Amino acid sequence: MIIGVPKEIKNNENRVGLTPAGIAEFRKHGHDVYVQATAGEGSGFADAEYEQAGATILPTIEDVYAKAEMIVKVKEPIASEYPLIKENQLLFTYFHFASGEELTHAMIERKAVCLAYETVELPSRALPLLIPMSEVAGRMAPQEGAKYLEKPLKGRGILLGGVPGVKPAHVLVLGAGIVGTQAAKIAAGLGAQVTIMDISLNRLRELDDFMPKNVVTQYSNEYNIREAIKTADLIVGAVLIPGAKAPHLITRDMLKTMRPGTVVVDVAVDQGGCIETCKPTTHENPTFIIDDVVHYCVANMPGAVPYTSTLALTNATLPYAVKLANLGWQEACRRDEALRLGLNVVHGEVVYKGVADAWNLPLVSVDSVLEAAHA
Numbered sequence: 001m002i003i004g005v006p007k008e009i010k011n012n013e014n015r016v017g018l019t020p021a022g023i024a025e026f027r028k029h030g031h032d033v034y035v036q037a038t039a040g041e042g043s044g045f046a047d048a049e050y051e052q053a054g055a056t057i058l059p060t061i062e063d064v065y066a067k068a069e070m071i072v073k074v075k076e077p078i079a080s081e082y083p084l085i086k087e088n089q090l091l092f093t094y095f096h097f098a099s100g101e102e103l104t105h106a107m108i109e110r111k112a113v114c115l116a117y118e119t120v121e122l123p124s125r126a127l128p129l130l131i132p133m134s135e136v137a138g139r140m141a142p143q144e145g146a147k148y149l150e151k152p153l154k155g156r157g158i159l160l161g162g163v164p165g166v167k168p169a170h171v172l173v174l175g176a177g178i179v180g181t182q183a184a185k186i187a188a189g190l191g192a193q194v195t196i197m198d199i200s201l202n203r204l205r206e207l208d209d210f211m212p213k214n215v216v217t218q219y220s221n222e223y224n225i226r227e228a229i230k231t232a233d234l235i236v237g238a239v240l241i242p243g244a245k246a247p248h249l250i251t252r253d254m255l256k257t258m259r260p261g262t263v264v265v266d267v268a269v270d271q272g273g274c275i276e277t278c279k280p281t282t283h284e285n286p287t288f289i290i291d292d293v294v295h296y297c298v299a300n301m302p303g304a305v306p307y308t309s310t311l312a313l314t315n316a317t318l319p320y321a322v323k324l325a326n327l328g329w330q331e332a333c334r335r336d337e338a339l340r341l342g343l344n345v346v347h348g349e350v351v352y353k354g355v356a357d358a359w360n361l362p363l364v365s366v367d368s369v370l371e372a373a374h375a
């Protein structure tokens with residue numbers, strides 16, 4: 001198969017879809033890989049390293065899309081990339097369709113095969129291609145929150161860990177999955193008083209067993225959230241209903257009950273956000289203020305730490321990408337239920353329920369597109 005790796009063009013997105021080690025793996029299996037010039041630079045990989053590993057460097061993004069049968073990248077295509085996408089081209093990347101109506105319609109129109117990292121799902125319900133970036137974003141959330149809590153950045157002016165004789169900050173984490181757990185762990189490590197909420201009691205039981213004493217678990221419901229936000233200094237949004245729009249756990253009216261300078265880091269913004277007032281922001285301009293609450297809603301947080309993130313992401317994606325190249329997407333998805341769940345939009349049809357529901361589009365069964373592709 002011919003694989004293409006374009007340079008990411010989203011604001012401050014410094015990750016890249018394949019490392020030189022990934023190129024070597026593809027070459028071992030007899031595939032050809034084309035990498036856009038300087039695609040790996042932001043993650044510390046020079047063109048020469050890709051070439052040594054067996055890739056061909058192409059000068060422009062147009063060249064890469066024109067050559068490739070499968071595109072391996074990081075973030076969803078953005079508008080200038082839409083016209084480059086070819087019918088039947090396989091795109092293996094994050095899409096977050098449930099928060100991107102224009103993107104959904106564009107991919108339907110291009111008749112591409114969109115296999116989304118974030119909905120590849122194991123029988124255990126774990127999301128193996130989301131986990132590594134959730135680990136990164138979860139660990140970043142208290143770090144970013146701590147920064148924006150500083151007074152010159154419009155926060156309350158409170159130190160997460162306090163000091164002897166002065167109370168630490170209160171950090172509220174909504175969602176106790178990968179992002180939430182990592183965020184709670186780091187916030188606790190910095191000395192904050194942490195409350196973590198989830199609707200899964202089993203998950204809260206697990207956390208209760210291994211979290212330090214300054215992390216308290218609490219069931220997530222509107223009553224408890226309304227109470228907790230009154231005293232929270234930093235709120236981390238970390239809920240997920242896979243492939244679907246995030247529920248709004250903090251609504252606009254609730255902001256007025258929060259203290260001025262409270263910071264919300266809505267990591268779930270890539271699925272629409274769990275705080276109603278969150279809108280996606282960029283690393284260039286990460287925050288905005290509504291009702292004196294500082295909103296940090298960067299949809300590609302790991303893009304800011306590409307030296308860590310690219311390796312973490314490609315460790316997880318590469319075996320799946322190689323499987324897709326070896327077998328073709330149809331056979332790979334027939335054999336691997338996890339990959340099959342990654343199919344979101346195929347040849348102009350929406351095949352993932354969360355996406356169809358989000359934009360009121362007809363849902364077509366994955367089986368029927370796999371059958372059609374077989375025929």
Ligand SMILES: NC(=O)C1=CN([C@@H]2O[C@H](COP(=O)(O)OP(=O)(O)OC[C@H]3O[C@@H](n4cnc5c(N)ncnc54)[C@H](O)[C@@H]3O)[C@@H](O)[C@H]2O)C=CC1
Binds near residue numbers: 130199
């Ligand atoms: N902004 C960014 O750069 C990044 C964003 N993310 C996003 O972060 C979000 C969370 O991801 P993960 O932690 O990997 O998901 P996860 O599936 O591991 O955890 C989500 C948790 O939310 C819980 N939940 C669902 N409804 C809830 C409710 N009403 N109240 C409280 N908890 C509820 C679930 O029970 C689950 O434990 C996703 O939207 C993901 O795409 C992940 C990485 C980077």
Ligand SMILES: CC(=O)C(=O)O
Binds near residue numbers: 075133301302
């Ligand atoms: C998961 C995601 O949206 C990211 O890593 O950017």
Ligand SMILES: [Mg+2]
Binds near residue numbers: 256257258260291293
């Ligand atoms: Mg207020």
